[in-house]
Amino acid sequence: MPLVTFTRHLQRFFPTLKETEEVAGTTVRELLDELDRRYPGFAAYVVDETGRLRRHVNVFVREEPICDRESLADRVAPGDKVHVLQALSGG
């Protein structure tokens, strides 16, 4: 299964979220759906209600940013490393 690693910021909202989770799925969207089942409400932090990746969030698969920010259709394979990150922004 792909291994998904999260920015620590998300643990503020989901305190039991592990730093890295094994998640079943063949696309980034499927991974997100599975995470939303484990942690209800999780997906809404990463995508808006149209399914689009939020502006200041990024997802990397195999160290490359995903191509499809609109529907997260980028494919993932067993063992792939996926990162969910936030922009370093603010003040």
Added chain:
Amino acid sequence: MSDCLLLATKKGTLIFDKTGGRWKARPITHAGMAVSYAASDPREGTLWACMDNAHWGPALMRSRDAGATWEDASRIIYPKGARYIEQLIPDPKAMEEAGRPVTYKPAALMKVWVLGFAGNDQPGVIHAGTLPGGLFTTHDGGESWELNLPLWNHESRGGDLFAGDATSKNEWGGTPAAMAYGDFVPGIHSVVVDPRDSNHLYAAVSCAGVVETRDGGKTWAACNRGMLNDYLPDPEAPWGHDPHFVALCPARPDRLWQQNHSGVFTSEDGAGRWKRVSQPDVAVHFGFPIAADDQDEKTAWVVPLRSDQERMTLGGGLFVARTSDGGLSWQTFREGLPQEHCYDVIYRHALDARGDRVCFGTTTGNLYMSEDRGESWRCLGNHLPPIHSVRFA
């Protein structure tokens, strides 16, 4: 008179209590997270905070124990298929595209800008004004929220865009306040409920004007008669106005006040007709917030800025202006407020009045309280985060 103040700031929710004759801040809640608006439901005291998290999206939190603990409320989400007509960003490059075909964008919540609580005749009903220009209502105290479709599909916005392309001209312009959220869209920042009948409410839109429903949101009409719009070719156009905030006198709800981009306006007949009551010779004209007295319909407060072009204090000094005669004249008050090197701006939700108390917060993190109807001021905090809203609880 309330002994509790609720502040939405760039770094969290701050609650001030008056105990032993002194106002004191509690430890900050939602530390490090931006909050766009915070207010107390006057019916049963639930506190609400509109989270404005740039990374993880807007969300609502509430406290049913006076701020001791907070819980997530349901997220507000636009229904599938909700669209809006894309606006031109008002810069020269974008304006070159003028005349292009109408284009559409899918709607997603950018920000909850304001909450408006219904009266005791509608328990559990709360309205939320948002970017990109949707009014949402909950009937169950925030368990679920529903987009008001008659207003979203209003003919002034191109009609029912769920059903197809626009069937009428879009009269709703974007607000620069939306630019930080990535698009030039309209925003609903004022929701004013008539205390006599919660089915009668007003919403104010930047940039469109004031709209009104008398049937609980089934039908909506513009009420901008008498408004003057100095930045358009036709100042008396029915749409295109930029109300910065609208307030109502609870004791006489037909009296409304409006701080607009183009001056201060008031209405004595439930927004049937507005009248400009600015007094530029005492610098009462441009600004963002306005507060209505809860008893005396002829009294209101503003915190003016120099001008549209120069959104700064006048001469580096901060003052509050009050009218006690329905806007015929304004008195200015400076006692206790900084009078030099002051660069504070007061946002549209950052002024409130309750009884003899008037309070405002600023973008530079200063919080000022008056307990004598605005005549003298005391600073309650100099090093607070930028303040987005101030509301007595």
